Amino acid sequence: MILTGRLGIEFPILQAPMAGAQGSELAIAVAIAGGLGALPCAMLSPDAMAEELTAIRRATSAPINVNFFTHVPxxxxxxxxxxxxxxxxxxxxxxxxxxxxxxxxxGRRPFDASTCDALEPFRPEVVSFHFGLPEAALLERVKSWGALVLSSATTVAEAQWLEAHGADAVIVQGLEAGGHRGMFLTDELTSQVGTFALLPQVREAVHLPLIAAGGIVDARGVAAALALGADGVQVGTAFLCCPESTISTIHRRALMxxxxxxxxxxxxxxxxxxxxxxxxxxxxxxxxxxxxxxxxxxxxxxxxxxxxxxxxxxxxxxxxxxxxxASRCREVPVAEVMAELAEGL
Incomplete structure (x- = not known):
C-alpha cells in the first residue's frame, strides 16, 4: 500500500490533523506508535509552524503529515x-x-508562497490539504520535495477532481467526521453522505489510494473501511481525550x-x-x-x-x-488507541 510501503510506517492509520486541539505532541505519539502523525498548520504562523516541526524532528524520524487549508480569503x-x-x-x-x-x-490562513517557503526546509513526507488543492505552481513545489499529497473529498465528484488535479491519495470524508467539512466543489449540505455509503462509490470512480475518515474509532470500524475499499483510515475523535491532545477540560468533559x-x-x-x-x-x-x-x-x-x-x-x-x-474517546495514551485500531487491520 502506498502509505505503509512508500512511507515505511507500520500501520495505514492516519491521525486527523485537528487545529486548535493538538500540537506536535499528539503527532509525535502517533508516529512513534506506528501510524502517520499530523500537524495542523492552518492556525499557525510560519515561525510557529517551524517550531512545531523542529520539535517533531527532534523527537522522531518517522514520517509526518503537515496539513493546510486552501480556501480563498x-x-x-x-x-x-x-x-x-x-x-x-x-x-x-x-x-x-x-x-x-x-x-x-x-485566525486561519490558506497555503501560500510564504508558507511554502517556510515549509520547504523540513521537506515533510506527506502534505495534506482541506478544501481542495493549492494552485498548480505551489502543488508542484511540494511534490518536488518528494512529498505525498493528500486531500479530502466529501463527494464522488470531489474525489474525481482531486485525481485529475494531482492528488496522490484521497481522504474520503464521510458525514460522520468531526471538524470542518472538506467540501469544495459545492456548498450544498444535502450532497454530503456517510463514510460507508461514500467509500465504495469513490472506490469505483477513482484509481487513487483511499483513506476513509468519519466515524472510525475502533478495530471494527477499521476492518469495515478496508472491506469497503479503503487502503487506510484517518481517525480524529478517538484521540481527542488522550493526554497528548491540547483540548480544554470543558471540551474533554463534553466528549466523555x-x-x-x-x-x-x-x-x-x-x-x-x-x-x-x-x-x-x-x-x-x-x-x-x-x-x-x-x-x-x-x-x-x-x-x-x-x-x-x-x-x-x-x-x-x-x-x-x-x-x-465519540464512544472510544477515553483518557488513555495514544499508544493504547493505536493498538486497538491496529487490531482491525
Whole structure:
C-alpha cells in the first residue's frame, strides 16, 4: 500500500490533523506508535509552524503529515459583519463585553508562497490539504520535495477532481467526521453522505489510494473501511481525550459525557460547516445561520464570548469539535488507541 510501503510506517492509520486541539505532541505519539502523525498548520504562523516541526524532528524520524487549508480569503464585507455582530449582540450584553472592540483577523490562513517557503526546509513526507488543492505552481513545489499529497473529498465528484488535479491519495470524508467539512466543489449540505455509503462509490470512480475518515474509532470500524475499499483510515475523535491532545477540560468533559451523542454541522464558529457537540450558541441561534459571515471571518466575534464563558467553566460558545461516534474517546495514551485500531487491520 502506498502509505505503509512508500512511507515505511507500520500501520495505514492516519491521525486527523485537528487545529486548535493538538500540537506536535499528539503527532509525535502517533508516529512513534506506528501510524502517520499530523500537524495542523492552518492556525499557525510560519515561525510557529517551524517550531512545531523542529520539535517533531527532534523527537522522531518517522514520517509526518503537515496539513493546510486552501480556501480563498473572502473580500471584506462591512454589511455582513454588521449582521453578524447584531446577531451576537445579546450575548455580548449578557457577558458585559464590547462588540465594538472585536478585532479584525481571520485566525486561519490558506497555503501560500510564504508558507511554502517556510515549509520547504523540513521537506515533510506527506502534505495534506482541506478544501481542495493549492494552485498548480505551489502543488508542484511540494511534490518536488518528494512529498505525498493528500486531500479530502466529501463527494464522488470531489474525489474525481482531486485525481485529475494531482492528488496522490484521497481522504474520503464521510458525514460522520468531526471538524470542518472538506467540501469544495459545492456548498450544498444535502450532497454530503456517510463514510460507508461514500467509500465504495469513490472506490469505483477513482484509481487513487483511499483513506476513509468519519466515524472510525475502533478495530471494527477499521476492518469495515478496508472491506469497503479503503487502503487506510484517518481517525480524529478517538484521540481527542488522550493526554497528548491540547483540548480544554470543558471540551474533554463534553466528549466523555452523554452530550457527545448529539452533534451537528454548524457554521457559527468559523463561517463554514463543521461538526461539533451541540452548545448553547448552536441551540439558541440554530446550528446553521445565514448571519454567519464567510469563512473564516465568523471566528473573531465568537472568541470573546468563548473566553468569557470558559472563564465561568462553561462551553456555551466553544467549538466542541467531535465526530458522530465519540464512544472510544477515553483518557488513555495514544499508544493504547493505536493498538486497538491496529487490531482491525
Amino acid at each position: 473572502p473580500e471584506p464585507d462591512a454589511a455582513a459583519m454588521a449582521r453578524w455582530h447584531a446577531a451576537l449582540a445579546p450575548w455580548y450584553t449578557e457577558f458585559d463585553l464590547d462588540i465594538g472592540a472585536v478585532p479584525d483577523g481571520t 459525557s452523554e452530550a457527545a451523542r448529539h452533534t451537528a454541522l454548524t457554521n457559527l464558529y468559523s463561517g463554514r460547516p463543521a461538526r461539533g457537540i451541540l452548545t448553547r450558541l448552536m441551540h439558541e441561534l440554530g446550528p446553521m445561520s445565514e448571519d454567519a459571515p464567510a469563512f473564516p471571518l465568523a471566528t473573531a466575534a465568537i472568541a470573546p464570548l468563548r473566553s468569557a464563558a470558559e472563564a465561568r467553566g462553561l462551553g456555551d460558545f466553544s467549538p466542541l469539535w467531535a465526530g458522530q461516534n
